[in-house]
Structures are given as C-alpha cells and as structure tokens.
Amino acid sequence: MRKSAWLLLVFSLILGAAPLPVRAAATADTDANAKVEANANVDANSNVDPDVNSNLNLNLKHFNFMNEKVTIDGVPMFLTHLYAEPIDRSDPSKGYAWVGDPQEGLSAVDDTARAVIVYAEHYKAYRDAYSYDMIKRGLEFLMWMQHDDGDFDNFVVRDEDGTIRVKDSHSSQKSFSWWAVRAYEAMGTALPLLGREDRALAERVNGRLALCLKRLKEKTDPLYGQYDTSSGAKAAKWLLEGDVWVSSIAVGALRAHSLAVNDASAKKAIAESVRKLGEGIYLARGGASFRDFPYGGIMHHSVGMTNPDLWEEWGSIQVRALAYAGQMTGNRAWIDAARMAADSFLSDLLLSGRAANLHPNKKPYPQINYGTASYVDNLLALYEVTGDKKYAKLAGIAGSWWTGNNVLGVPMFDERNGYAYDGLTDKEVNINSGGESVDEALRALLRIQANADARAYLRAKTVEAVKAQTVELEELYRGSAPPDAEMALPGGGLNDPDRALRKQSPGSGTDEAKIYADAKQVEAGTAIYPGWEGEQAIFVAASGYNNLRLFGGGAIETELPADGEPGRLKAGETLKLQFDARVEFDTTLSAEVLAVDAAGRETVVADARDMNYHPRDWYSGDNAVKTTPRAPIPAGTAKLVVRFRVGSSHPNPHEGYASLAGVKLFKMSVPEARYANPDVSGGGYVEMPAGQEKSFAVRVPNSGLYDVMLSSVAVASTAPASASAPIASASPSVSVGFDDGEPALASPPAGPAGRVSVKRIATVRLAAGEHELRLKNAGGAAAGLDALVLYPVETGIVVATPDGRRTAVVRDSVSGALFVGSPAEAAARDRIAVTAEWPEAGREKGSAKIAVTGKVTDGRGEPVAGRKVAVRAGGASGTAFSAKDGTFDLRLSIPASASPEGLRVTASTASGEGTAWILR
Structure with a gap:
C-alpha cells in the first residue's frame, strides 16, 4: 500500500538507497521518454477533442510523460513513475522531472495498474491507438510482476x-x-477492449485473471465465518488481508472480472467471493443514524485494529464495493447501506468539510487526488446501481475540486499541461505531480465526463454554505490567556548544515546504507549540533529540507538551566515541546522534557507518549508534534533535559530511523491544555479539573436547530484538583449549557487513558450571534474535553454552474435524507421524520409486519396535513395520509424473506422523503 507523497518536497531527496534483492533481472531500453518533461512534449492524443468534451480539457501530456515506455526481456511495456517535481517551482509550465524513492524505487504495480485503467477509460471514450498500445504495454508489465501462485511484487x-x-x-x-x-x-x-488481433494476449490475460481469483480465494475462503473482536467491534477475519479497504478494491476487481468473461462457472465463483467480501464489509458500517457518529459510514475495520472509529479518505471506496456487491448478489440491504453511507456520511464530509482521516475526529488536510477520486467512485457507482441522478450530480460536485472549487480556489488539474497537483491544505498547494495523483485525477475525470449529469457540475462553484461548526475547547481556554511563551532553546532548529558538527560523509547522498554506516560511528556523548549531543545520530543535508536522523538505539539531548533567572524557567511552570518529525516503519520515537535535581534524579514534566506516528508522514507546521505536560517543574530542579530516543525493529537497520528538526520549547499559559493525542480535534484538548467551572463567548453564524456533539477523552484517574471539588464519584461529570438554557450532562469515555469518543449530548435552538457557553465538571475526577461540534439539523450548500443554474444540496438529519435540486425546491420540500420497528406482538407470532410512524412538516417546522405518504420497505409498499398534526402511521407487511437486520424504510411525499432503519 502506498499513498500519494504529499510531503515529497520535504523528504524525497533525504532518503538513502538500499541494496536490492533480485527476483528476476531484466534489461530495459527506454524509449524516447526523457527524464525531464519538455514543454513541447505533447503527443497527438494528449488532448481530448473539444467537440466531444466541451466542458474540460483532459490533457494527457503529463500523464504520458509519467508512463515511461520500456522494453524488458524483449517485450514492450510501460511503467509509471512514482513521483515528479517541477523543474522550476516558480513556473511549473516548464515541465517536471521524475523523482524516485530509495525505499520504493522508480515505479510500482500500484500506480501502473491505475494508469492501465486510465488508458482503458480513455480508449473506451475516444478509441485512440496510443491508449490501446499503452493498455497492452501496461498489461505486459503487470503480468511480468505476477508470480506463478498469483501474488504480485510491487x-x-x-x-x-x-x-x-x-x-x-x-x-x-x-x-x-x-x-x-x-x-x-x-x-x-482491459480484457474486453483487446481486439481480435491480440487474441493471444487476451488468452494470457484471461489466464492471469483466473490465477488472481484462485489466489484471492486461497487467502479468504479458509477464514470464512471467523471473527476478530479484540477492539470491541466485530471484524471479519476472512476479508482480504483482514481489511475492509483492501477488500473493497477486491470487489471492484471481481466485478471487472465478471464483466470480462462469459464462462458461467467463473461467474459463479466470482459471485461467491463477492458475497463473502460483501458480508465482511457490511459488518464495518457505523450504525444507521444521520445524527450520531459515525453517521452510517463504513469504517476502516481490520483484524487487530485498536480504533474501530477509524476512517481514511484515500482509498475509501467501500460504498462502491457494497453497492456493486449488492447488485451482483441481489442483496438489497447492502445497496441500502451504501445509500445510507453516501446520503449521511459522505455528504457530511462534502458539505461540512472533508477529512484526510477520522479517528474519530477530523484531520482535515491534506486533500489529495486519491481521496477526491474516492468520492467520485462511490457516488457514480451508486448512480449505476440505483439510477438516482442525485448521486451523479454529487459526483460532479465532488469533482469540481479539480477545477478550483476547493478551500484555496485553485484548480488542482492543469488543463493546459495535464498536471494533477499532489494535494493542498488550507494554506498551500503541493505542486508536485506524481504518478498516483495524475492517475487518480484522470481516471475520475474521465468517468465524470462520461456521465452527462455529473459532467454538468465539473465547473461548479459553491456560493452558499450552512455547515457544522467545530468549537475547539483548548482554543477557548487559550483565548482568555496570554500566548504560550517560547523559551530560548539553542540549536533547536537542527536544520543548518553550516552549524552541524557531525554530518553524513561526502558522496553518501541519498544512500541510506551509507548514512547508517556514518551514524554507527557516532558514540554516546558526541556533539552533533551546537548544544546537542548523542549517539547513532547524524545530520543529513537535503534539497528543500535538512534534519537530524536518529537510527535505532540513537538518542540526542540538550540541557537548559532552570534557576528562575529572567528569561529562564523555574519551579511551578508547565512546559510544552514542539518539533517536526518523521518516523519510518517499525520505528519508535520518544520525546521527553525532564527535570533533574542536584542529585541527578529525573522527573518527566512533558512527553509525547500518546503520539501515534503514521510511518513516513512528516509532522510539521500546524501538524508539528506537541508534547503533553505531565507535571509542573518541581521545586529543587537544577536543570532541564530535552531528550529524544529512537528504537527500531526494522529488518533493514538502515531503513529504521526517525528524522527530527524544528525543536521549540514553550512555557504554557494554560496548564489544562493537553497535546500529542492524534485522535483529538485540532491537535489538543483540555483536562478540566474536578470542580472547575468555565464560561466562554461562542459566536454562531446561522440561526437554527443544532445537534451538539461532544468530543471527549478518557483521562487517567487523578485526585480532585481543589479542596472545594465534590467527591461524589470517582469519575468526571460534565455539564454543557448555552446561555440560560438547561445544561446537558455528559460522561467522558471510560476505558484506557486517551480513548476519544464523539457523542450527541443535546439539541438546542440558537439564534445567530454570540452566546455564552457554560462548562462545569461536577464529578470527582478530571475530564478530558476536546471539542464541541454544532451541527445544524440541516446542512447544505448551493453551487452555481457556468450556465447560470443554481443547485442546492441539503443533508436533512431529522428526515434522514439527502436532497439535490433547485434552492426553491429545497426550501419548499416536505420534511418527514420517520420511525420504524418490529412490534413485540408481531415478533412473538413471527409476523412479517413493521410499524411505521412519522410526521410531515414544512420548512418552518409547522405540521402539514393531508399529505399522501408512500411507505416502502423490504420490497413492500403501503400508503398513509398525514393527520392535522402532520403525523401518520402504518402497519406494513413485508416479505417473510426480509430481515430486520439492515431494513431500510422510506416514507415519501410528492416533495420530500424521510428514512428510518430497523437494526437487530
């Protein structure tokens, strides 16, 4: 698995090359492809015919450049280069240069397979000879990388x-x-696109497809029916790699295989695997509520997981997988679950703000092509399966990210040159344009272009928005206090090659093995950088970034006085360490601030023990690592020590290291603030002492009804913070209120310290403007409070398209419905709240009847009488009429084969819809 290298600029040239194991060596003769992209290098097939595509110019120039034609063992192939950087960062139009990675090489099956699919999509649309030739070349490379047992190298x-x-x-x-x-x-x-003249190739590809199916079954079938419950959630062991995300890709592959062959026995075997994978993916759905986290999303469950609330945007095509699996097996519940996940979970992300990942709080950035394409894949698949045009329209709106409908207003696909920029944050665009990025962008854009409803929204712009508002509680605490004071930390930058005292040897360049050999010569107590000494650590110089590299067993530290002199630290103060870091696979990085007394006794006053590093990601800028205070500086402290240690169990020692730079030390003005927990919102939370009360001013942008969601953190048991704190219980008891309204009570999560939960604690009506937020911890222990999320019960956007049309997208959490239509239709639609259940009497008698009740209201919340309400569930339907108070009820007989597990109930009028679920 490999993600787009979002921070390639930072690290692409600081990694060293490793000795390479050889499976099968093969000579390669590159064609005319240059390592550097020339501005004039435009193939005749690079640009889509404007008569066919009047909306977006899908220029293939850069895509073709990234796909290098090679000849291996006498066979014409192509391979997709992993990364590319602009020759001149001030002017990307001058072209790009290929960039490899010492741990990954120059190309991967992962990206070349994506590129084959792009050429296939392009060929289906335009029937050009260049794409056809590249399809064949790509297939040859993929088959060359496959083993006899069906496995692939990457x-x-x-x-x-x-x-x-x-x-x-x-x-x-x-x-x-x-x-x-x-x-x-x-x-x-690709197989169905091969012509008669390539029958021999088609037969070979067909054989490889059969080999893939055989290998997939060998990896999944023996575990069918077995479950992992170690995380508290039920995960299917028989999923491919025990993972929902990988299995979702596998469902797409199985579907493509099924469509490509006519053999009945093969189709039956494929359908069996789809059924089993679908069962496992369905287990990962997060409830069926628009109003409670995770809002019906299908989460990233895997065997051995520690966080069942994890979801990652890149590769999140599980909605597509369930929709296709439901279609292929005739399982209505899976299609309904896919619709629920799209209507509630995916729409929430598109309307209220995307997330690179959830665990359970949002990490909003970076936004990358792989993530954007996932929305398109999911929504277009739902359109294919259900025929509901709202999904095609929403896919087009999701795709408008590429034309500039994003937080920066910057087109992420360059139509003139064909660049797909690697990603963006709310502050900048990463203008690298690697293989994964251009593959994912073009594949999704080609699919959007092929759908008229989706294509109409590719150049849409958001002109109005009502979205959820996150209130970071640590920011409220800090808002009434002075900023944290940065203290002098000599040499903390760790990034100046002119100051470094121990550097990699000349000529070692990016060779990781040579850099490791240099670091092994650094013994304990060696001065590495002014003010810092350590062992098995060395300064690495790089284009764009310089840092210290610590290998397994390595450490660095520096000392600071703590004598209370002006500008220095003293007893009673609370500290925060902040630094930039990247950690490789099978490697750990510890960061501590220690108070040392005259006798040499050490007390940890701050550390990053809660930090869970994602391997090979850079943490810097707003995402820099921050420690959590563990204790104030104790009396009698003689000095402070800032210490970093690295451990590694990597089988290749030269690849097991951590990179470090930008170390800063702060005196905290808010001792309740906590950091280093990657699961919290905004990078921090507060540990509210027992007995504490606080009030803050909070501004609400729009009047309306809001669901109040509280993100809270389990805190290790501590004594009450003050003598006045009540000791009524051994746990925290938090109340949250607005103005003079009745406060809501909330109990932060139990369980291991650091566990984060997001729960709905209240629904309140708030007018636009400023409100008083009141917090109180009346319990007997500290409470970890992270953030409040104010969710309007109706969120939505209005987008404008170049033809002057405006379209509203509304996520109605009370009705449990997603609406796409004109703003006038959105305002005038009926709101339908629905509940459904199996009556107890019916259960006892084995009755196949469900009780459906609901209420129809208008946009002002007033009841609507006399509405004809069509109710559907499990393939059955019935009709009711709303009474004077807007209510309706119905007993609906459903087929005996319908299961109460995952039964979706819809109630619709001429202008509105509501949904409910019956879950076992």
Missing part, C-alpha cells in the same frame, strides 16, 4: 546499467494485497 528499481528489477520494501513485498487487487482490476477492465 516496486521496481533501475540499476546504473539500465537493468530493471524487483525491489521489496517494508510496505510492499510479494503478496496478494493492495497492488495485487489493483492489478487484478486493471486486467479485468
């Missing part, structure tokens, strides 16, 4: 003599995992 590297050979890395070895199922899907997508 990465390849090119030696100095031009030999291309397989390279294992920690994240990618011979297996049937992410890259394998992507290759499987590429072969299934």
Whole structure:
C-alpha cells in the first residue's frame, strides 16, 4: 500500500538507497521518454477533442510523460513513475522531472495498474491507438510482476546499467494485497477492449485473471465465518488481508472480472467471493443514524485494529464495493447501506468539510487526488446501481475540486499541461505531480465526463454554505490567556548544515546504507549540533529540507538551566515541546522534557507518549508534534533535559530511523491544555479539573436547530484538583449549557487513558450571534474535553454552474435524507421524520409486519396535513395520509424473506422523503 507523497518536497531527496534483492533481472531500453518533461512534449492524443468534451480539457501530456515506455526481456511495456517535481517551482509550465524513492524505487504495480485503467477509460471514450498500445504495454508489465501462485511484487528499481528489477520494501513485498487487487482490476477492465488481433494476449490475460481469483480465494475462503473482536467491534477475519479497504478494491476487481468473461462457472465463483467480501464489509458500517457518529459510514475495520472509529479518505471506496456487491448478489440491504453511507456520511464530509482521516475526529488536510477520486467512485457507482441522478450530480460536485472549487480556489488539474497537483491544505498547494495523483485525477475525470449529469457540475462553484461548526475547547481556554511563551532553546532548529558538527560523509547522498554506516560511528556523548549531543545520530543535508536522523538505539539531548533567572524557567511552570518529525516503519520515537535535581534524579514534566506516528508522514507546521505536560517543574530542579530516543525493529537497520528538526520549547499559559493525542480535534484538548467551572463567548453564524456533539477523552484517574471539588464519584461529570438554557450532562469515555469518543449530548435552538457557553465538571475526577461540534439539523450548500443554474444540496438529519435540486425546491420540500420497528406482538407470532410512524412538516417546522405518504420497505409498499398534526402511521407487511437486520424504510411525499432503519 502506498499513498500519494504529499510531503515529497520535504523528504524525497533525504532518503538513502538500499541494496536490492533480485527476483528476476531484466534489461530495459527506454524509449524516447526523457527524464525531464519538455514543454513541447505533447503527443497527438494528449488532448481530448473539444467537440466531444466541451466542458474540460483532459490533457494527457503529463500523464504520458509519467508512463515511461520500456522494453524488458524483449517485450514492450510501460511503467509509471512514482513521483515528479517541477523543474522550476516558480513556473511549473516548464515541465517536471521524475523523482524516485530509495525505499520504493522508480515505479510500482500500484500506480501502473491505475494508469492501465486510465488508458482503458480513455480508449473506451475516444478509441485512440496510443491508449490501446499503452493498455497492452501496461498489461505486459503487470503480468511480468505476477508470480506463478498469483501474488504480485510491487516496486521496481533501475540499476546504473539500465537493468530493471524487483525491489521489496517494508510496505510492499510479494503478496496478494493492495497492488495485487489493483492489478487484478486493471486486467479485468482491459480484457474486453483487446481486439481480435491480440487474441493471444487476451488468452494470457484471461489466464492471469483466473490465477488472481484462485489466489484471492486461497487467502479468504479458509477464514470464512471467523471473527476478530479484540477492539470491541466485530471484524471479519476472512476479508482480504483482514481489511475492509483492501477488500473493497477486491470487489471492484471481481466485478471487472465478471464483466470480462462469459464462462458461467467463473461467474459463479466470482459471485461467491463477492458475497463473502460483501458480508465482511457490511459488518464495518457505523450504525444507521444521520445524527450520531459515525453517521452510517463504513469504517476502516481490520483484524487487530485498536480504533474501530477509524476512517481514511484515500482509498475509501467501500460504498462502491457494497453497492456493486449488492447488485451482483441481489442483496438489497447492502445497496441500502451504501445509500445510507453516501446520503449521511459522505455528504457530511462534502458539505461540512472533508477529512484526510477520522479517528474519530477530523484531520482535515491534506486533500489529495486519491481521496477526491474516492468520492467520485462511490457516488457514480451508486448512480449505476440505483439510477438516482442525485448521486451523479454529487459526483460532479465532488469533482469540481479539480477545477478550483476547493478551500484555496485553485484548480488542482492543469488543463493546459495535464498536471494533477499532489494535494493542498488550507494554506498551500503541493505542486508536485506524481504518478498516483495524475492517475487518480484522470481516471475520475474521465468517468465524470462520461456521465452527462455529473459532467454538468465539473465547473461548479459553491456560493452558499450552512455547515457544522467545530468549537475547539483548548482554543477557548487559550483565548482568555496570554500566548504560550517560547523559551530560548539553542540549536533547536537542527536544520543548518553550516552549524552541524557531525554530518553524513561526502558522496553518501541519498544512500541510506551509507548514512547508517556514518551514524554507527557516532558514540554516546558526541556533539552533533551546537548544544546537542548523542549517539547513532547524524545530520543529513537535503534539497528543500535538512534534519537530524536518529537510527535505532540513537538518542540526542540538550540541557537548559532552570534557576528562575529572567528569561529562564523555574519551579511551578508547565512546559510544552514542539518539533517536526518523521518516523519510518517499525520505528519508535520518544520525546521527553525532564527535570533533574542536584542529585541527578529525573522527573518527566512533558512527553509525547500518546503520539501515534503514521510511518513516513512528516509532522510539521500546524501538524508539528506537541508534547503533553505531565507535571509542573518541581521545586529543587537544577536543570532541564530535552531528550529524544529512537528504537527500531526494522529488518533493514538502515531503513529504521526517525528524522527530527524544528525543536521549540514553550512555557504554557494554560496548564489544562493537553497535546500529542492524534485522535483529538485540532491537535489538543483540555483536562478540566474536578470542580472547575468555565464560561466562554461562542459566536454562531446561522440561526437554527443544532445537534451538539461532544468530543471527549478518557483521562487517567487523578485526585480532585481543589479542596472545594465534590467527591461524589470517582469519575468526571460534565455539564454543557448555552446561555440560560438547561445544561446537558455528559460522561467522558471510560476505558484506557486517551480513548476519544464523539457523542450527541443535546439539541438546542440558537439564534445567530454570540452566546455564552457554560462548562462545569461536577464529578470527582478530571475530564478530558476536546471539542464541541454544532451541527445544524440541516446542512447544505448551493453551487452555481457556468450556465447560470443554481443547485442546492441539503443533508436533512431529522428526515434522514439527502436532497439535490433547485434552492426553491429545497426550501419548499416536505420534511418527514420517520420511525420504524418490529412490534413485540408481531415478533412473538413471527409476523412479517413493521410499524411505521412519522410526521410531515414544512420548512418552518409547522405540521402539514393531508399529505399522501408512500411507505416502502423490504420490497413492500403501503400508503398513509398525514393527520392535522402532520403525523401518520402504518402497519406494513413485508416479505417473510426480509430481515430486520439492515431494513431500510422510506416514507415519501410528492416533495420530500424521510428514512428510518430497523437494526437487530
């Protein structure tokens, strides 16, 4: 598995090359492709005919550049380069240069398979000879990377003599995992496009598809019916790699295989695997509520997971997988679950703000092509399966990210040159344009272009928005206090090659093995950077970024006086350490601030023990690592020590390291603030002492009804903070109120310290303007409070398209429905709140009847009488009429085969819809 290298600019040139295992060496003769992209390098097939595509110019220039034609063992192939950086960062139009990675090589099955699918989509639309030739070349490369048992290698590297050979890395070895199922899907997508003249190739591809199916079954079937419950959630062990995300790609591959073959026995075997994977994916759905987290989303469950609330935007095509699995197996519940996840969960992200990941709080950035394409894939699949045009329209709106409908207003696909920029944050665009980025962008855009309803919204712009508002409680605490004071920390930058005292040897460049050999010569107590000493650590110089690299067993530290002199730290003060870091696979990084007394006794006053690093991600800027205070500086402290240690169990020691720079030390003005927990919102939370009361001013942008969601953190048991604190219980008891309204009571989560939960605690009506937020911890222990999220019960946007049309998208959490239509229709629609259940009497008698009740109201919340309400569930339907107070009720007989697990009930009028679910 490999994500787009969002911070490639930061780290692409600081990594060293490793010795390469050889599976099968093969010589490669590159074609006319240059390592540097020339501005004039435009193939005749680079630009889509404007008569066919009047909306967006899907220029293939850069895509073709990234796909290098090679000849291996005499066979014409192509491979997709992993990364590319602009030749001149001030002017990307001058072209790009390929950039490799010492741990990943120059190309991967993962990206080349994606590129084959892009060429297939392009060929289906335009029937051009160039795309057809590249499809064949790509298929040859994928088959060359497949083993006889069906597994695939992923990465390849090119030696100095031009030999291309397989390279294992920690994240990618011979297996049937992410890259394998992507290759499987590429072969299934391409096979029906091969002409009669390529019958021999088609037969070989068909054989490889059968091999993929065989290997998938070997990896999944023996575990069918077994579950993992170690996290408290039920995960299917039989999923491919035990993982919902990988299995979702596999469903797409199985579907492509099924569509590509006519053999009945093969189709039956494929359908059996789809059914089993669908069962496992369905288990990961997060309830069926628009109003309670995780809002019906299908979460990233896997065997051995520690956080069942995890979801990641990149690769999140589980909605597509369930929709296709439901269609292929005739399972209505799976299609309904996919609709629920799209209507509630995905729409919430598109309307109130996307998330790179949830765990359970949003990490909003970076936004990348792989993530954007996932929304498109999910929504277009739902349109294919259900025929509901709202999903196609929403796919087009999601795709408008590429034309500039994003937080920065910057087009992320350059129509003139064909660049798909790697990603953005709310502050900047990463203008690198790697293989994954351009693959994902073009594949999704081609699919949008092929759908008239989606295509109409590609250039949409959001002109109005009503969205959820996150109130960061640590920011409220800090808002009434002075800023944290940065203290002098000599040499904390750790990034100036002119100041570094121990550097990598000349000529080691990006060779990780050579850098490791240099670091091994650094013994304990060696001065590495002014003010810092350590062992097995060395300064690494790089283009764009410089840092200290600490290998397994390495450490660095510095000392500071704590004598209370002006500008220095003293007893009673609380500290926060902040730093930039990146940690490799199978590697740990500890960061501590220690108070040391005259006898040498150490007390930890701050550390980052709660930090869970994602391997090979840079944490810097707003996402820099911050420690949590553990104790004030104790009396009698003689000095402070800032210490970093690295441990690694990586099988290749030269690849097990942490990179470090930008170390800063702060005296905290808000001792309740806590950091280093990656699951919290905004990077921090507060530990509210028992007995504490606080009030803050909070501004609400729009009048309306709001669901109040509280994100809270389990805190290790502590004594009451003050003598006046009540000791009524051993746990916290928090109340949250607005103005003079009745406060809501909330109990932060139990369980291991650091566990985060998001729960709805109240529904309040608030007018636009400023309100008093009142917090109180009346319990007997400290409470970890992270954030409040104020969710309007109706969120939505209005987008404008170039033809002057305006379209509203409304997520109605009371009705449990997603509406897409004109703003006038949105305002005039009926709101329908629905509940449904199996009556107890019916259960006793085995009756197949459900009780459906509800209420129809208008946009002002007033009841609507006399509405004809059509109710549907489990393939059955019935009719009711709303009474004077807007209510209706109905007993609906459903087929005996319908299951109460996952039964979706809809109630609709001529101008509105509501949904409810009956879950076992």
